[in-house]
Amino acid sequence: DPDGDGLNNVEECFTDQWGSNPYHKDIFIEFDWTVRYPGDLLNKPSGEYIDQMVAAFEQRNITLHIDTGGLTGGEEIPYKSIISPDELCDIYWDYFLHNDLNNPRKGIFHYCLVCDYGPYAGFSFVGCDHLDSFCLSAQTLQENQPKYTRKHLIVGGAIHELGHTLGLTVDDFGGNDNMGVVDTFSKQWWKYHNYKSCMNYRYTYKIIDYSDGSHGRGDFDDWGHLDFSFFKNTHFRLPEKYI
Template identity: 45%
Template sequence: MKKIWLFCIALFMVTTPFYNATFFEQNVSHKSFLGIGDDVDPLVDLSIDVVIKRVRTIDIDINQPPSIVVKVIVNEENWQSETFQGFDIMNLGTAHFDIPDDEEKVIVTIDVMKNGVQADVSSNGNSLQIIYDVLTGAWNGDDWLGDESGYGHAGGHEDGVVNESDCEIWFDIVQNDYDGDGLTYWEEVNVYGTDPTKSDLGKDYDNDGVPIEWEDKWGYDPFKAENHSKLDPDKDGLQNVEEWQMQEWFADPFRQDIYIENDYMEEHNGIKPMMPEESLQLQYSAFTKHNIMLLVDNGLMGGSEEIPYEELDWDKLNEIYNDYFLHNDENNPRKGIFHYAIIIHDFKDFGRGVAGFNFKRDAFAVCSAYIQKWRPWENAMKIAHGGAYMHELGHQLGLPHLRVFPWQLLYWLSWNYKSCMNYRYTFKIVDYSDGSHGFMDRNEWDNLDLSRFER
């Protein structure tokens, strides 16, 4: 009898294939409805929209913006965006998919094609794979709430290897619901006790300054008051109320964000102050690699104005700040959210030419005519504008500079301190240093104070 049992066991092992579930298959449970029945939402036929908000290349090749295409796959259905050209593309389209009414999880795969080749937008391979929870409207997988690079954001730099294939992407996944308030049927019935047929959009039931849908998305209890006017979990100087106000512009309460408004002085003597796109994109990439989002308002967010030309002094700088940034309103909501940058011609009160300077804790100037004079070649000029701008922003974030010149011994000793905060490299490098280069180097990335501009 024992031999018969052993024979049966051996036969079973030989004839039964071994199955190794993938990570996603292990984490996707179909028809696991936690007691809610066979229909996740009995009020609607379910669908999701995958909104591609923004894609940018992390590797910036001056004067050579790449082509970008986004592909989304859900349940073997495919969507593809049109082809875009640029370093930084906004609003690439929305992929719409009908999904089963009786399944709790949906796998969403997002690919980015850069110049016809698959780009890297994930910490795990090239594709971004998301497990979307139909019950709660949240997701995990290659992106999750509270991850270092932000929720609804992912990039190829997250694998620790930065190369020319890396891009980053901002996206959202929106599920349809009967009352259109962004809360799923399951949440309304089983978690919040709200009416799934009546919209709660914009309601602030706990009177803590932010609406229910924002608290739901970011993991807060919308029925328990918290001091969102003071809470700043990522220590970027933006309190949660301000993060909510900036939600249209990718603000994340758990990932540091920096916003700057640029205003430009008008052309004079044939010279137009500028901040070239590549100069900004090089800075965006430098910050992205450290999981900080920098975004400059060059008109994108409703700011940015042209300032009439005049010779400047300190009093006139203060007037410009009040007239063009605050608009003569000390309670202007931009103050405390945005830094302010003026791109001017030059400034003579130092007794010598300068590439830029800070004039308030939240405001600085970049002297574009001076930079154009000393870096007239296009590529060098774009790098110099980026380095000078990032240098002045560094002061806003609490970094000191190293003021050295070629006739000084310290200039030659500071070879290892490769940062735009080092005068030796301000026109050559668009980055801060991480302290890894040896003698005289500084670890600046670990010592940024993003909330300094508020104090």
């Protein structure tokens, strides 16, 4: 893995068909989506907003490959109003692995399912044996964040949850997934005011980007802490204050 993107040379050979480069960081995501009742396709990620997500990575010299059907995966799956955590694992098996534990996409692609209602608005989960997957509940997001379009919320949620599968967790930084930051003028709100990242609940959906740590006190360099192999070698550690 000469470029340190978590993909070994054999995997890079497989992904060469989609333009990967063993000397340049590549990240692959497959999106599947449920039909949104009563049958429109609004759960499919929008190319317009996907381009914004891709551009954020391009600025860091990382190529983000998004599969919504063009990379032999990415598909619409049958409608189900509410999807439980157990059902997510079934969907992962049926529509991502296609009932093949040796499917070469495992360990190469991160997996995202967009549905109406899942366990939470955004939910990272262990598809098989590592934290390589996440679910976005588009209808929940739209109900909770009515000032944004559904298309915007899907991609804004995707880059946040992707960050978790790349190792950005509260274990590393207290401003990540901290509910206190949304309470205006609270201690946490002030403490992490400069953490201009989609991983900060204060800016999730407002910012489709991670922080580079350059915004002053209370900021964190997300980009410098990405763990490209985390989604295939998941590990967690306690914050230092608990050690």
